[in-house]
Amino acid sequence: MARIKQIRCLRTRASGTWLIVKVITDQPGLHGIGSVSDVYHAPTVMAAVEQVVAPRLIGRDASRIEDIWQSTYTSAYWRNGAILNTVLAGIDMALWDIKGKEAGLPLYQLFGGPCRSAVPCYAHASGDDAASLAEDVQRYLEEGYPVVRCQLGAYGGGGFLPAASSPRPRNAWPQAECFDDEAYLERVPALFESLRQRLGFGPKLTHDVHEHLRPSSAVALAKRLEPYRLFFLEDVLPPEQVAWYRQIREQCTTPQAMGELFVNPHEYLPLITERLIDYVRLRVSKAGGITPCRKIAALCEFFGVQTAWQEGGDNDPVNQAAAMHLDLATPSFGIQEENHFTAAELAAFPGHPVLAGGHLYPSDLPGLGLDIDEEQAAALLQADQLGPYYAAEDRRADGSIVRP
Numbered sequence: 001m002a003r004i005k006q007i008r009c010l011r012t013r014a015s016g017t018w019l020i021v022k023v024i025t026d027q028p029g030l031h032g033i034g035s036v037s038d039v040y041h042a043p044t045v046m047a048a049v050e051q052v053v054a055p056r057l058i059g060r061d062a063s064r065i066e067d068i069w070q071s072t073y074t075s076a077y078w079r080n081g082a083i084l085n086t087v088l089a090g091i092d093m094a095l096w097d098i099k100g101k102e103a104g105l106p107l108y109q110l111f112g113g114p115c116r117s118a119v120p121c122y123a124h125a126s127g128d129d130a131a132s133l134a135e136d137v138q139r140y141l142e143e144g145y146p147v148v149r150c151q152l153g154a155y156g157g158g159g160f161l162p163a164a165s166s167p168r169p170r171n172a173w174p175q176a177e178c179f180d181d182e183a184y185l186e187r188v189p190a191l192f193e194s195l196r197q198r199l200g201f202g203p204k205l206t207h208d209v210h211e212h213l214r215p216s217s218a219v220a221l222a223k224r225l226e227p228y229r230l231f232f233l234e235d236v237l238p239p240e241q242v243a244w245y246r247q248i249r250e251q252c253t254t255p256q257a258m259g260e261l262f263v264n265p266h267e268y269l270p271l272i273t274e275r276l277i278d279y280v281r282l283r284v285s286k287a288g289g290i291t292p293c294r295k296i297a298a299l300c301e302f303f304g305v306q307t308a309w310q311e312g313g314d315n316d317p318v319n320q321a322a323a324m325h326l327d328l329a330t331p332s333f334g335i336q337e338e339n340h341f342t343a344a345e346l347a348a349f350p351g352h353p354v355l356a357g358g359h360l361y362p363s364d365l366p367g368l369g370l371d372i373d374e375e376q377a378a379a380l381l382q383a384d385q386l387g388p389y390y391a392a393e394d395r396r397a398d399g400s401i402v403r404p
């Protein structure tokens with residue numbers, strides 16, 4: 001029996017710190033790794049791992065994954081916050097990694113074996129206008145991506161007006177741009193009209209609103225995009241306003257994807273059981289790890305909802321590997337968000353999944369299939385590795401904040 005001997009939290013990557021937890025057992029050479037990355041709260045997560053959670057787990061039987069998850073979940077009395085879920089997720093991934101290594105099997109084999117030969121991913125295309133965006137989409141389609149996300153400009157793109165040309169109070173706070181719902185409602189459907197004219201209806205396209213719209217604008221956008229037959233519309237509502245999905249469902253057939261900000265089951269359970277969304281978009285490390293995500297995927301299967309685990313620029317290769325193993329063995333899988341890493345970043349994670357031609361392939365080594373090369377990982381660090389980092393602060397013409 002392997003017992004937990006030590007839990008370490010390793011920092012890596014120059015910009016947007018990654019945190020990797022390493023669970024070391026008393027068996028020679030047997031350890032597991034997990035993702036506890038949170039670029040916004042890296043120092044908080046590190047302290048929670050090293051000072052709060054690790055001391056409680058030293059000496060425990062590493063095979064009791066479910067018991068460790070359940071008992072850690074209730075050990076803080078309050079539960080399901082973004083920080084605790086991240087810590088739980090990292091420990092959980094590392095324990096599954098250890099179990100896979102002990103069994104000599106990749107995790108997707110332990111989960112019941114593959115349902116598919118590789119994992120189809122969606123790419124992130126962007127452009128400042130329809131012509132440049134169409135070119136970017138075309139590039140990803142030629143690379144082999146089955147689905148492409150289409151964004152106008154940067155975060156919140158399509159909804160910004162220059163502050164100078166916006167009706168602003170005479171005591172306006174300094175800001176260069178103003179987010180405007182009506183501008184977004186004009187520009188984004190026009191963008192998809194143009195994309196469909198240029199690319200036809202063959203390509204599977206998505207769009208991510210990043211929760212910027214007022215609820216009634218969100219309903220209007222979903223309806224106006226219906227003629228352009230999106231693969232899905234992502235995060236059209238903020239987590240505080242999910243009850244408005246009922247209105248969207250009544251008004252149009254645009255498929256809905258939601259969930260990268262969710263941490264608590266109360267946030268996503270009604271959306272799944274009432275069939276109000278089509279794709280659940282939680283980040284594996286923010287949902288609490290592999291153990292709860294297997295349950296979410298099973299729940300989705302019974303209600304006809306599909307998984308689209310979140311990735312994105314601040315995620316690390318360990319979280320990607322955890323998502324990939326779930327994707328391979330999950331019948332309710334829909335699509336996987338892609339993530340790109342530099343050669344130096346990948347070198348720090350030998351055995352990492354390989355992204356080629358729009359699909360993810362596992363290394364087929366036991367467990368998660370990848371490890372951390374501590375020397376290479378340390379070489380990625382720079383002095384500013386802990387941030388601070390903050391989410392985008394977009395504002396309307398009167399200066400009020402737009403919730404991301």
Ligand code: MG
Nearest residue numbers: 208234235260
């Ligand atoms: Mg998103």
